[in-house]
Amino acid sequence: MTVDTMHSHREVELLDAVRRLGGFAKNTQLSSVLGVSEETIRRSIKSLSKSGAVARVHGGVFLVGTQSDPSFFRRIAENPEEKRFVAHELSQSIHDGMTLFLDVGSTTAFVAEELRLKSNLSIVTNSTRVAQSLVGHNNCRVFLLGGEMQPDELGAFGNVCERQARRYCFDVAVLSADALNTKSGFLYLNPAEASLASVVSECAEIKYVAMTHHKFETKAPHLGFSPSIVSTLFVDKKPRSKLSSALNGWGVKVQLAKKRDAQC
Structure with missing residues (x-):
């Protein structure tokens, strides 16, 4: 079973959008790209973060466990x-x-x-x-x-x-x-x-x-x-x-x- 099959259709769409945007995206960008509200984006991100697929930072999200997980995002999540x-x-x-x-x-x-x-x-x-x-x-x-x-x-x-x-x-x-x-x-x-x-x-x-x-x-x-x-x-x-x-x-x-x- 792939990671994506563990998630809803909306969550898979969000993951694909973040990948296309280089591994990091702001909530406002994802809202525009996917044509849904920022509240919907935040709910999907919250679910994905619980599974460990993404990590939340101020106003955005980044993919975890890939080359798109640089120290910058870990640092911006500190304090x-x-x-x-x-x-x-x-x-x-x-x-x-x-x-x-x-x-x-x-x-x-x-x-x-x-x-x-x-x-x-x-x-x-x-x-x-x-x-x-x-x-x-x-x-x-x-x-x-x-x-x-x-x-x-x-x-x-x-x-x-x-x-x-x-x-x-x-x-x-x-x-x-x-x-x-x-x-x-x-x-x-x-x-x-x-x-x-x-x-x-x-x-x-x-x-x-x-x-x-x-x-x-x-x-x-x-x-x-x-x-x-x-x-x-x-x-x-x-x-x-x-x-x-x-x-x-x-x-x-x-x-x-x-x-x-x-x-x-």
Whole structure:
């Protein structure tokens, strides 16, 4: 018996649609593709998730147990409420008409969702998830950087990507990092991501970093940009005194996210 024969006709249709969309899809996309309500989509996803065929993430779903199950989706499913609070707080500093860079970070994906309420933005990104979230909304223009795709990040990196990024002048760069500690500042697990972050930061007037407190005083092997260039760090919890002192010394403003009602 195949996996699909264990599911209803509607669920099989949903699985096929997610496969056609590259292994990940937003509820709104599936509603449009299948011609049913988002509530119907959510019910089908809930049933499929119980069987282990898919996993739910904020506003969407991805296939489990295939090459379409990269670490990105596992990361975006971790601490979603904290990431949502941080994303909302950061979005308040973004104004209509700005030119932005958004990277491949999981918290940045939540920022992209919040920015759907803004208008006339020019979004440059190496993240297919960010591009997918913002294309076609409120007269926003989306520019997807080219380069070698890395499946674990769902994004493009490398020399081609960096050359294209240098052609833009960003009002704001929204960056992430895998670690932040007192000794080294912002750190990355992926050397290509660290390199692109450094390039983008040189092209941006304002640099924001978005992360949750789970990355405080952790380590990663690759240095990115100098912490002294960061304008504001958006976080869900205040860093402890030692890290707070280091951030203050680097001139980084710490902006705490305000918790919102779960229905917001």
